[in-house]
Amino acid sequence: MSVGFAVRAGAFVLAVGAIALLPRFISDFRALQLGTVAIFFIALLGLNILTGHAGQISLGHGAFMGIGGYTTAVLTSDFGGLSWEMNDLATVPIAGLVAGVVGFLFGFPALRLAGVYLALATFALAVALPSLARSQKLAGITGGSEGIILPRLPPTGDWLYYVCWSFALPMFVLAWLIVRGRLGRAFRAVRESEIAAVSSGISLPLYKTVAFGISAFYAGVAGALLAIPTTAIFPDTYPVALSIILLTGVVVGGLGSLAGMAIGALFIQFIQTDGPQWLQAVLDRVGVDINETAPGVPSVLYGLLLLAVLLTARSGVAGLLARGVSVLTNRIYHRPIKRQATPSRREA
Amino acid sequence: MALLELDSVTRRFGGVVALDSVSLAIGEGEIAGLIGPNGAGKTTAFNVVTRLYAPDGGRLSFAGRDLLRVKPHRIVGLGIARTFQNVELFRRMTVLDNVLVGAHSRTGFGGEKEARAEALETLSYLDLAHLARRPATGLPFGTLKRVELARALVSRPRLLLLDEPAGGLNHEEVEELKGLIRRIRQDFSVTVFLVEHHMALVMSVSDRVHVLNFGRKIAEGTPAEVRENPAVVEAYLGA
Numbered sequence: 001m002s003v004g005f006a007v008r009a010g011a012f013v014l015a016v017g018a019i020a021l022l023p024r025f026i027s028d029f030r031a032l033q034l035g036t037v038a039i040f041f042i043a044l045l046g047l048n049i050l051t052g053h054a055g056q057i058s059l060g061h062g063a064f065m066g067i068g069g070y071t072t073a074v075l076t077s078d079f080g081g082l083s084w085e086m087n088d089l090a091t092v093p094i095a096g097l098v099a100g101v102v103g104f105l106f107g108f109p110a111l112r113l114a115g116v117y118l119a120l121a122t123f124a125l126a127v128a129l130p131s132l133a134r135s136q137k138l139a140g141i142t143g144g145s146e147g148i149i150l151p152r153l154p155p156t157g158d159w160l161y162y163v164c165w166s167f168a169l170p171m172f173v174l175a176w177l178i179v180r181g182r183l184g185r186a187f188r189a190v191r192e193s194e195i196a197a198v199s200s201g202i203s204l205p206l207y208k209t210v211a212f213g214i215s216a217f218y219a220g221v222a223g224a225l226l227a228i229p230t231t232a233i234f235p236d237t238y239p240v241a242l243s244i245i246l247l248t249g250v251v252v253g254g255l256g257s258l259a260g261m262a263i264g265a266l267f268i269q270f271i272q273t274d275g276p277q278w279l280q281a282v283l284d285r286v287g288v289d290i291n292e293t294a295p296g297v298p299s300v301l302y303g304l305l306l307l308a309v310l311l312t313a314r315s316g317v318a319g320l321l322a323r324g325v326s327v328l329t330n331r332i333y334h335r336p337i338k339r340q341a342t343p344s345r346r347e348a
Numbered sequence: 349m350a351l352l353e354l355d356s357v358t359r360r361f362g363g364v365v366a367l368d369s370v371s372l373a374i375g376e377g378e379i380a381g382l383i384g385p386n387g388a389g390k391t392t393a394f395n396v397v398t399r400l401y402a403p404d405g406g407r408l409s410f411a412g413r414d415l416l417r418v419k420p421h422r423i424v425g426l427g428i429a430r431t432f433q434n435v436e437l438f439r440r441m442t443v444l445d446n447v448l449v450g451a452h453s454r455t456g457f458g459g460e461k462e463a464r465a466e467a468l469e470t471l472s473y474l475d476l477a478h479l480a481r482r483p484a485t486g487l488p489f490g491t492l493k494r495v496e497l498a499r500a501l502v503s504r505p506r507l508l509l510l511d512e513p514a515g516g517l518n519h520e521e522v523e524e525l526k527g528l529i530r531r532i533r534q535d536f537s538v539t540v541f542l543v544e545h546h547m548a549l550v551m552s553v554s555d556r557v558h559v560l561n562f563g564r565k566i567a568e569g570t571p572a573e574v575r576e577n578p579a580v581v582e583a584y585l586g587a
């Protein structure tokens with residue numbers, strides 16, 4: 001067992017302890033917000049396996065969250081002809097599986113596409129879902145534009161916090177096991193060179209569809225959990241923007257870094273909503289006066305913040321932290337070494 | 349019976365006939381060379397054998413099996429491993445992980461420990477063990493070619509396809525490579541099929557040499573025979 005492993009395991013245990021104790025020190029409202037952070041964390045973990053590891057971009061993961069959310073709503077409510085009226089928490093894994101199967105199947109057409117084309121195809125999914133949910137033909141299942149009311153009353157912040165983190169932590173461990181093993185390595189091989197991956201015995205159709213399936217499973221679980229505090233879901237509970245927000249979260253947290261997804265989730269929850277106000281307060285201080293009520297101003301401020309983050313942390317915030325730590329540890333553990341001449345990329 | 353057999357294989361790219369009814373056979377245990385001027389179709393031949401490109405006509409067989417019925421990702425499992433002319437590594441992965449991917453076809457889930465041991469062993473064999481934890485990106489071209497060789501060898505192939513292994517090597521390294529190719533044949537009991545522009549290298553290690561020019565096979569024989577062959581001399585002088 002390597003030192004790196006011990007350090008990571010130690011950090012994980014500390015994080016679990018902190019997460020378990022945190023609600024004692026914060027308001028119920030903050031706990032509610034941090035419960036939602038766990039939901040985004042789950043969705044980002046899955047998206048990162050697909051995009052960060054397997055190298056397949058998705059602008060449609062909000063739709064997989066929606067499929068998860070609708071699955072939970074349908075299974076729990078007494079709506080329509082199908083009244084299963086299941087316990088909502090029991091439906092969460094089912095919601096994950098339903099979304100996972102859809103994601104796996106969606107992987108097949110996605111096989112033929114790469115880069116921008118794949119982004120567009122997945123985006124189409126995100127665009128289609130709200131319209132599908134609204135359509136009259138499916139209203140018997142989705143409730144149309146009226147949506148579906150869930151049986152559970154709005155939960156307390158603490159309840160949501162503990163429920164969501166109880167899902168998030170095991171799913172983090174699962175993601176970690178996937179990523180560090182043979183499957184994750186095969187995903188990264190597909191990302192780095194499809195030709196070499198195939199020539200090494202990796203089936204592109206199999207691994208791409210499996211990556212889509214796994215990430216959609218994560219999104220489905222997240223979408224189901226999101227339905228619970230929402231207490232009712234409508235076509236616009238999972239809007240097109242959600243898909244873009246998720247991809248932003250993955251990039252901000254750091255493509256390929258699982259722990260970084262916690263940062264991405266915090267970014268989604270707090271910077272998206274409060275960031276513009278913060279930035280505005282700062283701008284006020286330095287004497288820049290902005291009319292915050294003008295339409296679009298918060299979005300522009302958010303855009304500026306996002307740009308700032310991406311420019312300072314090219315490999316996501318996780319990458320920035322890792323670089324900072326390695327600068328420190330290098331200072332501590334290594335005497336300055338003579339720089340080797342950088343080997344030229346190509347001597348041919 | 350030949351280990352690898354191409355029978356009238358043709359492959360076109362638009363108007364270009366990259367392979368024009370090429371037939372050749374390679375016996376088990378041989379080191380076979382494939383030479384020809386730039387654009388002669390050598391890399392295309394490898395790409396057809398590894399099923400990255402479908403031929404427009406002709407037949408291919410490996411150890412008596414019809415390769416045209418084999419999916420590309422099953423080729424390595426059958427025992428054909430390759431390296432690439434311009435290096436196709438997983439650049440942002442470590443050298444060890446690159447080689448571990450090479451073991452993918454041989455080890456199932458749960459075979460991780462064994463795969464790791466074999467990957468490290470293969471890296472030591474090629475004097476790369478000290479680079480195991482380094483990312484592939486940033487290593488010199490010659491080293492990258494060696495990492496690719498390790499990735500191919502760890503799959504324990506019966507047939508090893510090397511596309512310009514001497515690319516990017518200096519004079520001494522080419523000398524070393526000659527010995528290495530012969531040793532690999534011995535130690536891994538593998539058949540080697542080698543594309544190379546470095547004539548001294550091909551002529552000294554090959555048992556037989558096949559010559560392509562504009563997609564056609566123009567000669568075949570021992571290195572001595574090929575060197576004397578007027579068609580070969582002309583192809584090279586005319587190029």
Ligand SMILES: Nc1ncnc2c1ncn2[C@@H]1O[C@H](COP(=O)(O)OP(=O)(O)OP(=O)(O)O)[C@@H](O)[C@H]1O
Pocket residue numbers: 361364365366384385386387388389390391392393433
């Ligand atoms: N994917 C492709 N698309 C279009 N044309 C191709 C493709 N691959 C090869 N060709 C063409 O087929 C012909 C043979 O190319 P190939 O790469 O097999 O030559 P080669 O013998 O390996 O040459 P070199 O020694 O320069 O590597 C060339 O004319 C090349 O332009």
Ligand SMILES: [Mg+2]
Pocket residue numbers: 390391392433
């Ligand atoms: Mg070539």
